[in-house]
Amino acid sequence: MKKYDAVIIGFGKGGKTLAGDMAGRGLKVAVVEKSDKMYGGTCINVGCIPTKYLILEAAKNRYKNFTSFVQYKDEYKKIIENKISLISSFRKKNFDNLDSKENIDIITGEGSFLDANTIEVKNKEGIFQISGDKIFINTGAETVYPPIKGLKESKYVYDSERIMELKELPKKLVIIGGGYIGLEYAGMYKNFGSQVVVLEGSPVFMLREDKEIAEEIKKVMTSRGIDIELGVKVLEIDGHNVIFQRDGKSETIEADAILVAVGRKPNTANLKLENAGVKINERGAVVVDDRLHTSQENIWALGDVHGGLQFTYTSLDDYRIVRSELFDNGEYTLKDRKIVPYTVFIEPQFSRVGMTEEEARKNGYEVKTAKMNAASPRMKISGENEGVLKVVVDGKTNKILGASLFIAQSGEIINTIALAMKANINYQLLRDGIYTHPTVTEIFNDLFGGIK
Template identity: 50%
Template sequence: MMKYDLVIIGFGKGGKTIAKFAAAQGQSVAVIEKSEEMYGGTCINVGCIPSKTLFHGSRQAISFDEGVSRKRQVVQALNKKNFNNLNEDDNIKVLNYKAQFKSNDEIELLNEQNEVVETISGDHIIINTGAKPVIPEIDGVKTSKYLYDSTGIMNLAEQPKRLVIIGGGYIALEFAATFTNYGTEVTVIERSGRLMAREDDEIAAEVVKDMTDRGINFVLDAQTERITDKDGYTVVETSQGSFETDAVLLATGRQPNTDLALSNTDVKLGEHGQVKVDQQLRTTVPHIYALGDVKGGMQFTYISLDDFRIVRDALFGEGTRTTANRGAVPYTVFIDPPLSRVGLTAAEAREQGCEILENTLPVNQIPRHKVNNDPRGLFKVVIDAKTDLILGATLYGAQSEELINQVKLAIDQNIPYQVLRDNIYTHPTMIESFNDLFNIKQ
């Protein structure tokens, strides 16, 4: 039985990065990945990179076929680059098998026929197997030939004239924006009574208005009951009516991928099926770690990268970096225009008992909007009235995906809002809006 210093199950962002670092320290490393299409992990192959490439194409006046072709080229290039980066390292062995735990220390490698071909072990083991789509119990889901998950919808051979999206979360909204830009008629079916419930009410309303103005049909308080294929199309039946469509996207969330025979170990799962970890990402077995989406929480590739930093510090450093001190975490919803946020909304700050100051700036008040030819959007910030520190920001508008990182930095470094207010910015830019956004009347 081959024994390695470090065994990593999954080729995701955090796993591949710790593999390369450990190898540079002279450790023997095994990276187990069952699918050649997943070298580099979810983000590169079926998540952020392909979906945002397709979205970017939708805004460049190119056809859907051209967008899919460019997306495919980008993914193939990055997939190959990631494989070569590890495979060409003398201290790393890439093993193309399905991994199953035999014990706390041993991992069985299975071929496509689910036959055990080898058993390996590691001084330390990292679970980095990501997440998979949630498939709801809806009549017709398993048999419809017009139904796709978020991976399949990006590989369509032909653009659908009509698309029904089941689910109204952020992934659903991003695909709704993308396909609408390409000219597809989009209907979003959401079971709750509102969209973007975690966001600022005023900004969420702006988003829904803008997307509705673009032609997207939102159907709320709707339970999807049945999907029935017809000759050349399908019908989605809901509690709010039936909808004929050429394609259906299931966007009902993702769940941790823990198909690893963990019952053969002492690794415990949480109430949502995630691998339970402590603040240093150790599981309930001290030499086994979990990072990325499989451990639950926010499903972002940059979280997986920061998970790498935590595990690196635990294995090779002083062990002081934890999930508790990684700072504020920003995110962007790539709709059109994008919505970006970090920290608290005003409502959340008040709920926590904070005395706050806030300010709002419509994008049509920012000079750069004339250059962009896009007046849509609204920026908001929330300030602690006692300390002048920034509690949060929600930026809905062009280039917000870049601007939000400046606010994150200010929050993490305890920079008073006046510094952003009085800073000199280049012109004409979107970031110069901070001069006005942070000009808060007390």
């Protein structure tokens, strides 16, 4: 049995970065990855990189003046082929980056625990064991399949990963779930030329977001031809038919493809964590402390597998927490991760950081707000005039409490607000900033200038 200083299960962002760091310090590392299609992790292969590529390419269709569905189908097939080629190159680069390091062994196979130091690996060659003084779980998350009759039996049902392999554009796509993933795919496939229907169980659209912003998002998406149905319960999938209930009445929609997008859960089912004494919670997430240790001191968990925010950049930040403990002063922990922005890549982009107005008031703050439409020279030049922006400020301290931006390129400028919040500076610094012109960022002059 081969022994390592560290064994990392999963080739995700946090794990691969940690592997490279440890190897560079002279430690012997094994990276165990179940699939040769997942080198680099979820983001590169089936998450943010391929989806954002497809979203960008789909958006170009709006300016191509297609007159038939056949034209959309041909363009879609070409883009999917390009996506496959693009992701293959990313995957190879990630594999080569680690494989080229002398102290790293990449082992393709399914890893599970025999005990707190021993991993059993199953692959095409057979079954064998490796051991590690330190073990890091980095297995990510997987699609949640709700208990809907006929869901798993229907050949028309896809998750967010498999639908990106579909080379035939569905004429009508029904999406079960109106969360962030569902909305991104709704906008993407509408631009690809599909008819799109979103079925959301909650009667409230984007329940966790600011109500004014959410209403504007719904209005824009609806104006583009996306059918968003709220407060419905999907009862059954019968082949290509989706049967759902609304106000006590049953309705049926025919679909060429059905996308399940009700969420993702930590991928822990086959790890045999009980053999290592590693605890999980009721949602299947690995329980960790503020240094990402599991219930076993020599085992850590990084990324989506320990629950919470499912972003590649928080997985990278998990690596920083581990690095701080192992190779630095250990001062940086999960407690320090207080301000995390995120972006939903609809059109225009929706980005958020911190609290909404309602959340701030519930937390006892004396709230000041400002709201404005997406009106700036940059927006007028590009013709991207849709959207609304809103910021929330502490009236006593002038510190920024949160921001919700539904505007083109909000994914870029939200990071500036997040940085200002992390630096604990007053909102006036953004209000009075000198920005290049014409840019999206200069809208901060007007937005924060509206604080009352």
